[in-house]
Ligand SMILES: O=C(O)CCC(=O)C(=O)O
């Protein structure tokens with residue numbers, strides 16, 4: 001990789017002249033960086049000028065040649081390969097004051113070879129910091145006669161591929177259980193309606209973004225507690241707007257309990273091979289949801305490979321399952337033992353499917369690669385006016 005740091009002159013700037021944006025933010029720490037796995041993190045010359053920093057090569061520990069003793073900042077970079085939604089580059093800088101480390105600051109310089117990312121001076125991106133939340137209605141009022149289109153050839157092929165992939169087995173890995181079509185149509189309609197009503201109220205759907213306009217490719221609403229993508233932690237009130245997340249409706253709680261029961265029954269019947277000696281309650285432990293993350297993916301929606309690991313240590317240690325309901329358009333769901341998408345398994349989750357990952361699969365990596373257009377059941381659309389896309393609910397116990 002060509003490295004702009006090769007011929008860099010001395011770095012003489014500091015955070016004080018790093019540009020208005022840098023001065024305004026002490027907590028810039030998350031940047032999607034799709035190339036981060038292969039791309040050692042170097043600041044290019046311009047970025048160094050902006051930030052007045054030098055950064056170590058995270059992978060090798062080697063410092064870029066432009067690291068100058070005169071630099072006022074010391075970089076301790078780190079790449080979060082396990083970030084839930086993107087590969088993320090995170091930098092923390094400590095201001096050096098007469099040889100002592102003073103104010104610790106987080107900074108996110110624009111990353112080399114990644115022109116989509118915003119720089120410190122990009123005012124368009126800065127606008128994203130406003131606290132305004134735009135209401136997102138998953139069932140917008142119908143304005144014209146709906147034209148019903150049949151699934152595209154691509155969608156038909158994908159569905160066919162998925163049927164082959166799914167085979168008849170519903171235990172995908174120990175503790176990872178797929179219950180096809182588990183939600184009946186009434187349940188699906190009720191869930192959509194409840195999510196719609198909650199979603200347009202306080203604490204409802206919004207499109208989360210990282211700092212500087214790097215938005216997630218979905219809309220999200222949390223019930224019970226809010227999961228904050230910026231900090232990857234749970235909070236009782238959304239720090240973005242102070243809203244209290246709505247409670248999880250009793251209907252949803254009941255469905256989760258029934259779903260876990262059915263998963264256990266199905267699993268017990270299917271247990272063979274390595275799971276045979278295991279107790280069913282270790283494979284599918286009891287879980288009482290205190291959190292539900294509701295995602296709505298439009299047709300271009302997706303979610304990078306990640307683990308769900310921000311629940312309590314106790315919950316994770318016990319392998320308390322995540323229960324996921326899919327409604328609306330189908331989606332290609334990938335899962336695997338590591339973050340590598342190319343070695344992941346693919347299944348298509350269709351409207352009504354329930355997926356449970358608990359016990360030994362609690363920390364499975366997973367993600368959504370695509371939403372398959374025009375695959376939602378037409379009767380569901382007629383009854384709810386659900387917009388094109390996919391609704392997904394994941395229930396977890398804190
Ligand atoms: O949409 C899905 O099926 C997965 C959602 C998910 O993994 C999450 O919200 O953490």
Ligand SMILES: [Fe+2]
Nearest residue numbers: 306307308366
């Ligand atoms: Fe997840």
